[in-house]
Amino acid sequence: MSVPFQKYHGTGNDFLIIHADEYVPDRGALAERECDRDDGVGADGILYLALEERFSPPRVVMTLVQPDGATAPMCGNGARCAAEWAMRRTGADSVMIDTQAGTLRADRTDADDIIIEMGTPTFDPAEVPVRADEPVFGEEIEGLDVTMVNTGVPHAVAFVDDVPDEFFESEVSRSSSDAIDDVDLETIAPPVRYGDAFPKGTNVTIASPDGSGGFRQRTYERGVEGETDSCGTGAVAIAVVARRLGRTDADPVAVSPPGGDLRVSFNERGNATLAGPVEHEFDGEVTVESPAEQ
Numbered sequence: 038m039s040v041p042f043q044k045y046h047g048t049g050n051d052f053l054i055i056h057a058d059e060y061v062p063d064r065g066a067l068a069e070r071e072c073d074r075d076d077g078v079g080a081d082g083i084l085y086l087a088l089e090e091r092f093s094p095p096r097v098v099m100t101l102v103q104p105d106g107a108t109a110p111m112c113g114n115g116a117r118c119a120a121e122w123a124m125r126r127t128g129a130d131s132v133m134i135d136t137q138a139g140t141l142r143a144d145r146t147d148a149d150d151i152i153i154e155m156g157t158p159t160f161d162p163a164e165v166p167v168r169a170d171e172p173v174f175g176e177e178i179e180g181l182d183v184t185m186v187n188t189g190v191p192h193a194v195a196f197v198d199d200v201p202d203e204f205f206e207s208e209v210s211r212s213s214s215d216a217i218d219d220v221d222l223e224t225i226a227p228p229v230r231y232g233d234a235f236p237k238g239t240n241v242t243i244a245s246p247d248g249s250g251g252f253r254q255r256t257y258e259r260g261v262e263g264e265t266d267s268c269g270t271g272a273v274a275i276a277v278v279a280r281r282l283g284r285t286d287a288d289p290v291a292v293s294p295p296g297g298d299l300r301v302s303f304n305e306r307g308n309a310t311l312a313g314p315v316e317h318e319f320d321g322e323v324t325v326e327s328p329a330e331q
């Protein structure tokens with residue numbers, strides 16, 4: 038039997054969206070098969086969404102199953118895609134997204150972007166989580182100088198000027214904003230992602246200043262086990278860490294992953310918001326086992 042999906046992306050971070058009412062006996066196995074870019078539809082994860090229209094604004098319960106078959110507690114771009122999906126169904130311009138990391142409000146902006154609250158980022162080692170007595174700011178872990186922050190999920194944030202020479206693929210000017218393109222992320226990130234310091238693993242995000250108070254971004258994602266074109270929690274992590282380390286005082290902070298442009302803002306309580314475009318790509322169907330086949 039088959040179940041319908043809609044394919045969405047937020048600045049290149051792409052997801053199959055399946056209504057949570059659909060019968061999918063093994064969500065992990067489906068994600069492993071259909072997120073594969075060679076043999077499946079290809080995506081950075083499957084979002085299972087339950088829409089509760091009796092509330093005002095409508096609520097969406099979001100579960101992200103990643104290509105490795107495991108769930109993630111939060112996904113910034115996934116939540117923005119979930120918001121667009123729910124807004125199209127309900128006609129609402131505001132929705133609430135229930136995630137394992139909290140309930141987040143999302144709004145459509147005048148520019149037709151989706152902006153979402155991202156909660157309060159934390160450096161507390163117990164909440165990141167990282168095995169350390171104090172918050173980790175610019176400390177070497179597995180060969181990389183990282184700052185550890187949780188923006189819904191853990192990120193090890195490193196700035197390009199701290200990346201050791203041997204992780205650049207060619208001779209480049211370290212002050213160039215293009216230096217980030219030459220970092221060998223597929224080599225430098227996995228030891229950090231699986232580092233003993235991180236009981237739940239971590240995403241690895243690198244940043245380089247764009248010269249205007251913003252940053253370019255690249256992220257190696259836990260669960261995808263590779264680099265993605267965009268990562269919303271990673272964009273927020275860069276903005277939070279850069280402000281904390283005095284690398285920018287911009288607000289909003291422009292963050293540009295390979296797949297597009299995001300904006301991170303802060304309110305007076307230190308809560309972050311994430312804004313950027315979301316696009317519906319296409320619809321389709323995926324095969325799942327029917328109850329009789331089990």
Ligand SMILES: N[C@@H](CCC[C@H](N)C(=O)O)C(=O)O
Nearest residue numbers: 109112113114190268269270
């Ligand atoms: N791409 C997401 C983050 C998804 C979760 C992450 N891979 C993890 O396992 O922590 C985003 O846009 O935030």
